[in-house]
Amino acid sequence: MFICTVKDQGCTWSKTLYSRDIIVFTFSYAFELSSTSLEQIIFWLRVEYLALPFIPVFLLLMCIEYIGQRIKKVWQYALFIIPFITIFLHYTNDLHHLYYKSMELRSDSPFPIIKLVGGPWFYVQSLFLFLCVMISIIILLKQVKKSSFRFRMQISMMVAGLLIPIMANYYYINGLSSYGIDLGPVSMSITFIFHGAALLTFQMFNVAPIARETVFESMKEGVIVLNQQGLIVDYNHGMRKVIPMLGEHSIGKSITSVLNGNYHLSEIIELKQDSDFNCSLNGKLVHYHIGFSTVLNKSNLPIGQIITFTNVTERVLMLEKLKQLASLDGLTQILNRTFFIYESEMLFDALSMEGGSVSVIMFDIDHFKDVNDTFGHEAGDAVITLVANTAKEHIREGDLLGRYGGEEFIICLPDTALDTAYELADIIRKKVSESIAVVNEEKISVTCSFGVTHVLIKAGDRSQSIKTLMPRADQALYAAKKNGRNCVKIIA
Incomplete structure (x- = not known):
């Protein structure tokens, strides 16, 4: 995201680096969510931490530049001490566990999600991030009285956008987010929406569609989401390979009506039991394993269902080959x-x-x-x-x-x-x-x-x-x- 100052000074290095780190962090987290093993998740987590520790620093410097102020080089360098320590402790965590006490996969999530238990320095970094964001908000709010109505609305929207990551991190750190998913990347996407509304003339953009495209649409598994009444809420591109009749018009319709004529698949979905399913794609027999996951609300009541179609053709063919070799x-x-x-x-x-x-x-x-x-x-x-x-x-x-x-x-x-x-x-x-x-x-x-x-x-x-x-x-x-x-x- 490229942000220019209201004084039209052009995009400075802090804004460029802030934009870069936000993109690296968001995309890395998207790949973390689409990972299938703990090793892959840890790899993308390390990539995230090449950018994450610097985001609050560049945010603060961006807001300082936004109001046309500068700080001394020595203070700029001082701001990077904690981020560099964070990166060092994160990459050497296995030796001391000062940043994370433990790293393991959650057992209650529909797809692999890492469960992190923060160490002492994790909370130092979190406090540092909070302070940088709060100082940035104070800097922006102090400009409200000095600005015209147009820029007051602009600053208010930007402040509102900065408050969202604070609330998101509060939910994440306190274990209130579903399946322990880090709400930071999503909250930053919402922040971009606010900033886009605030600085529309500078053509800001948000990362939410990109994140969804990366995580949901690029999943190899076909995924379809139903509500409690069996109506289609959402689906990804991979699902259309299995059910070609899916389209935008399918949202809000019952899954049985969309599957009209495919009695075997309709029966499997009605039973709501994990099962194997075969279909022909481009003249080739493809084997899927259908999995069902219930979506619960905060009161632990079912509100919907996630159905995943995992392509297991390679595994089936391998088993058949092994059976043939054994025979x-x-x-x-x-x-x-x-x-x-x-x-x-x-x-x-x-x-x-x-x-x-x-x-x-x-x-x-x-x-x-x-x-x-x-x-x-x-x-x-x-x-x-x-x-x-x-x-x-x-x-x-x-x-x-x-x-x-x-x-x-x-x-x-x-x-x-x-x-x-x-x-x-x-x-x-x-x-x-x-x-x-x-x-x-x-x-x-x-x-x-x-x-x-x-x-x-x-x-x-x-x-x-x-x-x-x-x-x-x-x-x-x-x-x-x-x-x-x-x-x-x-x-x-």
Whole structure:
């Protein structure tokens, strides 16, 4: 905020630095409010204290210059002693706790807010700020009688603006502000409004819209505020991504009327319970976690509700990726034994509802130990991967392929006849025998033996499972090995 004197002397250094520090302090506090961790809040708190201690000094010097007076350089320098001590003690607070006795996050706020317990020097700085503001007010009031009506109104508005931070700091220091939010930046914004009305011709501006834009509109979370009757009080830009029909016309309307047609979201909001919600944005599925916070008045009575939509898509995708990694065999990228059995049991449960059939193929690599002994384990891994990829290429979507053991594999085929399963096993057998794995310039070829079994499941029959079929498929595999290997055997 750039302020010029009524004597039209131009903007002096005190006004410029005062404006700069106010802006730094307000914006830093805005970023503090939008922080998501104690470390981020402390960082912005330190940035605030690069400006905050000097604000009362520059305010006082500005008011002195406003009336056309000057003070000696030595007194100007003396005014900066306490601010510099404040900065030093604030940045070294962990060593002595003279400025803050403790710094921790509040547990009763809807978003991260730091709870500060002031030390001895905190109150010295607060008293210094109070004295500077009060002296500034006295300086301005002394000019009222000497000024014309126009400038009396101007000075009165400026004085009124300076009284607001005093009251705001009184509420903050005494713990009367909601959730312990520092009212200083907001009160200074109101001060700017008064100063803007007082010096309109000099085009003063306030920081309130900027602060709101920074804190509310730039939040990643979508936020919508409802009153006790479920009417929309406010919302931020992030909320329009979730509810595109929101607009200025939505203020004062019920949330259910705005959500007309989105029954799932309406039901979640009516239940007022934290929940997960999915929607499509620009053709992509986005996952949100919906949180509800009740707004209470000073009598601890509910007067409204804050609903937050936090985008958890990245977390959901990460969990899905971790689940996928946990379900896959690390070498072959097919299902590991545990998840193959789990998925197969789910498949059997589904088939038992209406009935159907299942075929199971179990196969392993012939003389695999010889491959390891002759060419090494690297070659063994290459051969296992080759066999797995060959089988993967020939199964259908919905079929389950898993690595059952070291060189042993298993396939579960829903709604597949026995002869079809036999044909598939024989195709895989031929393809494996025709394939060659090259490791360290060595060409390695292997064969596989296959055992196939089949079962018909009647509707309501839960006696069949993958665990009942695996022994039969294993017997068929054993028969294939006794028959000379590289063949397919059936046990119906």
